[in-house]
Amino acid sequence: xxxxxxxxxxxxxxxxxxxxxxxxxxxxxxxxxxxxxxxxxxxxxxxxxxxxxxxxxxxxxxxxxxxxxxxxxxxxxxxxxxxxxxxxxxxxxxxxxxxxxxxxxxxxxxxxxxxxxxxxxxxxxxxxxxxxxxxxxxxxxxxxxxxxxxxxxxxxxxxxxxxxxxxxxxxxxxxxxxxxxxxxxxxxxxxxxxxxxx
Numbered sequence: 001x002x003x004x005x006x007x008x009x010x011x012x013x014x015x016x017x018x019x020x021x022x023x024x025x026x027x028x029x030x031x032x033x034x035x036x037x038x039x040x041x042x043x044x045x046x047x048x049x050x051x052x053x054x055x056x057x058x059x060x061x062x063x064x065x066x067x068x069x070x071x072x073x074x075x076x077x078x079x080x081x082x083x084x085x086x087x088x089x090x091x092x093x094x095x096x097x098x099x100x101x102x103x104x105x106x107x108x109x110x111x112x113x114x115x116x117x118x119x120x121x122x123x124x125x126x127x128x129x130x131x132x133x134x135x136x137x138x139x140x141x142x143x144x145x146x147x148x149x150x151x152x153x154x155x156x157x158x159x160x161x162x163x164x165x166x167x168x169x170x171x172x173x174x175x176x177x178x179x180x181x182x183x184x185x186x187x188x189x190x191x192x193x194x195x196x197x198x
Contacts, residue, residue, distance in 0.1 A: 003063045003088070011066055016043070021050035022105045023177035024134040028170070028193050035100030038124055040089055041107035045071025045082075052081035056101070061085045061094070093120025100129040106136065109153045115161060118153060122162070128198040131166075133158055137173050137188035155192035162194055169193045 009016065025047050034055035039048040041062055048060035048071065058081060062068050065086050072084045090109065094102075102125050109118060125131050133155055141149035159171045170193040176186060 003065070003086075009064075021047050022134065024189060024191055025050065025103060025105060025132065027177070028132055028191070029101065029103075029130075032101070032130065035129075036098060036126070037101040037103060038094055038099040040102065040104040040121060042071055042084075043067050045074055045084075047103060047105060048082050048084075049075060049078060051101075051103075052078040056081070058082045059085065059094070059099070061087050061089055063088050089121065090117040093117070094124040096123045097126045099124050100126055102129070102131050104131075104133045106134065110151055111153055111157070118158065118161065125196045127196055129196050131192065131194045131196070133192040134189050136186045137190050140186045140188055155190035158192055159194070165197050167195045167197060169195060 029051070034051075035057070037048075037051050037056045037058045039051070039058055039060040042048050042060035043062060043064075044067055045060060048058045051058050052075075060068075060071060060082050062071070063086070068084050068086045072082075075082055075084075102121055104121065109121075112118070122131065133153075135152070135154060138149045138154055141147075143149060155171055155173075159168050162168060170191055173188050173190050176189055
């Protein structure tokens with residue numbers, strides 16, 4: 001799933017996603033004081049825009065240049081509150097300790113020996129900051145010739161890798177609060193919310 005793959009997906013339709021923020025983000029982050037946020041795999045930008053409109057300063061990153069251009073074009077009312085960047089966070093880690101929130105929603109993060117890419121994202125959370133991870137529950141995913149759900153992190157996988165500098169607040173499977181994308185059968189999400197100790 002390289003940049004070309006994702007560019008092709010975004011070029012295939014004028015809009016891939018609903019334009020609404022992920023319900024897990026809204027549920028878990030409403031009430032947190034705004035600060036610096038990293039939106040990992042921002043896609044068309046709905047989460048980044050929602051955060052920015054609530055006072056967050058957002059760094060929104062995606063591997064797809066097409067997605068970044070589309071997201072930036074929708075950001076007409078929040079000038080200066082979102083920095084849009086095309087990057088592959090699986091190979092180039094974000095700055096360490098720089099974010100009060102690292103939000104990872106439906107980002108296909110492949111398990112690696114040593115968990116290098118994951119540790120790069122975890123390290124980006126500042127002391128006192130929040131990690132929010134949500135993905136499709138593995139039971140909803142169908143293996144294919146080019147895709148094995150077991151190759152990708154679930155919330156529980158990440159929770160087991162957190163050291164004592166983290167406080168796990170939520171680690172659960174819950175019903176999806178939004179309809180699944182057309183052609184998919186995702187009925188449940190796994191959600192991890194953890195806070196790095198100050």
